[in-house]
Amino acid sequence: MSLDEVIRSALDANGLEHVTEGEGRFFVTLPGSKKLQTNCWLIVAEHALVVEAFVCRQPDEAHEEVYRFLLRRNARLYGVHYTIDRNGDIYLVGRIGLHAVTAEELDRVLGQVLEAADGDFNTLLELGFATAIRREWGWRESRGESLANLQPFRQLVERDGPVRPLSD
Secondary structure (H helix, E strand, O other), X not given: OOHHHHHHHHHHHOOOEEEEOOOOEXXXXXXXXXXXXXXXXXXXXXXXXXXXXXXXXXXXXXXXXXXXXXXXXXXOOOOXXXXXXXXXXXXXXXXXXXXXXXXXXXXXXXXXXXXXXXXHHHHHHHHHOHHHHHHHHHHHHHHXXXXXXXXXXXXXXXXXXXXXXXXX
């Protein structure tokens, strides 16, 4: 069985939505709960299968706290680690030696990507986007809009209060 067949078979067996973008290039959508979906590339390179998943854009604030959180989190991750691109956007990346690519290993690594991206998402938003969240809360509250998807950040607003919108 070719490496592409192993990957495709593993993705299908796990019921993961994916698109093949040429030989050795798979765009996979991992479903989540806090982060509704995590888009992940699997790319067969010369010596390894490269795993790359976007987690969130560059934080607006508290960069040092965000990066400290990411570095500490790296110590507990399997097969992937947090990094930033030249714009400061946050990704999970990893490499699996081609000899080690099996359905079981893909399941472990993609499971780790999902657990980290989905599990850390609200923490990253709270650390790096607190002012924007509080401003959005204030804007919605002033207009009687739904606060349903902001409920995970209620403690942030209760602790620091909402920020009124810059302009109406």
